[in-house]
Amino acid sequence: MHDHDLCIAEAMARAQRRCRADGLHLTPVRRRVLEILLEEHRAMGAYEILDRLRAEGLGSQPPVAYRALDFLMKHGFVHRIETLNAFVACTERPGSADSHVPGFLICRTCRRVIETCVDTGGGRLETAAAGAGFAIEHAIREAAGRCADCRSAA
Amino acid sequence: MHDHDLCIAEAMARAQRRCRADGLHLTPVRRRVLEILLEEHRAMGAYEILDRLRAEGLGSQPPVAYRALDFLMKHGFVHRIETLNAFVACTERPGSADSHVPGFLICRTCRRVIETCVDTGGGRLETAAAGAGFAIEHAIREAAGRCADCRSAA
DNA sequence: TCCGCGACCGATACTGTATAACATATCGTC
DNA sequence: GACGATATGTTATACAGTATCGGTCGCGGA
Numbered sequence: 001m002h003d004h005d006l007c008i009a010e011a012m013a014r015a016q017r018r019c020r021a022d023g024l025h026l027t028p029v030r031r032r033v034l035e036i037l038l039e040e041h042r043a044m045g046a047y048e049i050l051d052r053l054r055a056e057g058l059g060s061q062p063p064v065a066y067r068a069l070d071f072l073m074k075h076g077f078v079h080r081i082e083t084l085n086a087f088v089a090c091t092e093r094p095g096s097a098d099s100h101v102p103g104f105l106i107c108r109t110c111r112r113v114i115e116t117c118v119d120t121g122g123g124r125l126e127t128a129a130a131g132a133g134f135a136i137e138h139a140i141r142e143a144a145g146r147c148a149d150c151r152s153a154a
Numbered sequence: 155m156h157d158h159d160l161c162i163a164e165a166m167a168r169a170q171r172r173c174r175a176d177g178l179h180l181t182p183v184r185r186r187v188l189e190i191l192l193e194e195h196r197a198m199g200a201y202e203i204l205d206r207l208r209a210e211g212l213g214s215q216p217p218v219a220y221r222a223l224d225f226l227m228k229h230g231f232v233h234r235i236e237t238l239n240a241f242v243a244c245t246e247r248p249g250s251a252d253s254h255v256p257g258f259l260i261c262r263t264c265r266r267v268i269e270t271c272v273d274t275g276g277g278r279l280e281t282a283a284a285g286a287g288f289a290i291e292h293a294i295r296e297a298a299g300r301c302a303d304c305r306s307a308a
Numbered sequence: 309t310c311c312g313c314g315a316c317c318g319a320t321a322c323t324g325t326a327t328a329a330c331a332t333a334t335c336g337t338c
Numbered sequence: 339g340a341c342g343a344t345a346t347g348t349t350a351t352a353c354a355g356t357a358t359c360g361g362t363c364g365c366g367g368a
Contacts, residue, residue: 025344025345027345027346029345029346030345045324045325046324046325046326047323047324047325059346059347060347060348061346061347061348061349062325062326062327063326063327063328063346063347063348064346064347066325066326066327067345067346071345082236082237082296083236083294085239085324085325085326085354103278103279103282105279105282105283105286105288105290107288108291114282114286114288116278116279116282117278118277118278118279123272123277124257124270124271124272125257125259125270125272125295125297128257128259128268128270129259129297129299132259132268132301132302133301133302133305134259134261134268134297134299134300134301134302135299135300135305136259136297136298136299137262137297137298137299137300138297138298138299139295139296139297139298140237140294140295140296140297141279141293141294141295142236142293142294143279143283143288143290143291143292143293143294144290144291144292144293145283145288145289145290145291145292146288146289146291147286147287147288148286148287148288151287151289179315179316181315181316181317183316183317199353199354200353200354200355201352201353201354213317213318214318214319215317215318215319215320216354216355216356217317217318217319217355217356217357218317218318218319220354220355220356221316221317239325239353239354239355309368310367310368311366311367311368312365312366312367312368313364313365313366313367314363314364314365315362315363315364316361316362316363316364317360317361317362317363318359318360318361318362319358319359319360319361320357320358320359321356321357321358322355322356322357322358323354323355323356323357324353324354324355324356325352325353325354325355326351326352326353326354327350327351327352327353328349328350328351328352329348329349329350329351330347330348330349330350331346331347331348331349332345332346332347332348333344333345333346333347334343334344334345334346335342335343335344335345336341336342336343336344337340337341337342337343338339338340338341338342
């Protein structure tokens with residue numbers, strides 16, 4: 001069992017350092033959205049995040065949340081889970097400059113997300129793309145199922 | 155250049171045969187939705203499809219389109235594109251009993267979709283899942299970019 | 309015959325997701 | 339102090355998806 005508070009504190013410190021180093025502004029809203037996602041440690045919908053912000057007086061309209069999420073995604077602190085239309089904090093090389101190609105294992109019961117680095121390379125999709133003259137700009141891999149905890153709980 | 159009308163006719167005939175063989179009901183709404191997707195040959199949103207149905211007097215409320223799409227997806231005639239929240243007709247072994255694992259190359263300009271069969275196997279995501287005790291139930295692979303036509307047009 | 313059953317369709321209403329457009333504020337720089 | 343760049347606030351609206359109720363039609367069994 002890991003110390004989740006410590007884990008969050010470290011992640012926030014890392015984010016802070018990265019922003020300072022690259023001249024990015026980790027404003028209160030952006031900072032808090034990242035914290036919320038780290039605390040929950042699961043995929044959250046934009047409106048669920050927005051509710052939190054509203055409760056804390058940090059903005060109440062959808063664009064507030066979406067703009068913060070866009071910033072965090074653009075710089076690699078957060079990933080979007082397409083199959084859930086939701087967002088998770090990056091746990092694998094967060095904020096790394098080389099935007100790694102992540103793969104996600106998404107538990108349909110607890111919405112916890114395991115992030116793995118699958119990188120790219122001579123996969124079949126890449127081969128097919130090359131053959132068709134298709135230029136891949138962004139690839140995703142997501143798998144839905146049930147995590148070990150939820151399976152043993154059942 | 156292929157004969158698109160013929161291609162559609164063949165796909166519809168195949169669907170018809172498959173439904174007859176398996177006791178599935180290819181009702182007018184379901185039939186027309188599949189036809190529309192085959193005609194357009196690109197990813198379409200549910201509401202765009204619904205507009206067509208409405209214009210043809212085949213139903214005007216969201217559930218009509220979603221029920222038809224659910225049926226077509228369940229039986230492998232149509233795939234959902236998660237990154238677009240949209241749908242395409244299956245071009246690779248449509249309606250095949252073994253629900254193949256498809257990969258998609260999605261052009262962000264024309265929304266045309268190239269479907270490839272990537273199957274599964276000892277990929278990194280599967281390895282990570284096995285290691286974490288995660289049971290994968292459904293996996294997707296999608297890549298956004300630009301197709302050969304759109305690239306040469308630019 | 310008629311009753312029930314299941315599959316499909318129709319319609320209302322609602323929740324959730326996402327963005328456009330415009331106004332305001334803040335800050336460093338010239 | 340004026341300016342541009344960046345971030346936030348606000349309104350409104352479009353798009354996506356679901357819950358729920360009711361109607362119709364065909365079909366098999368009492």
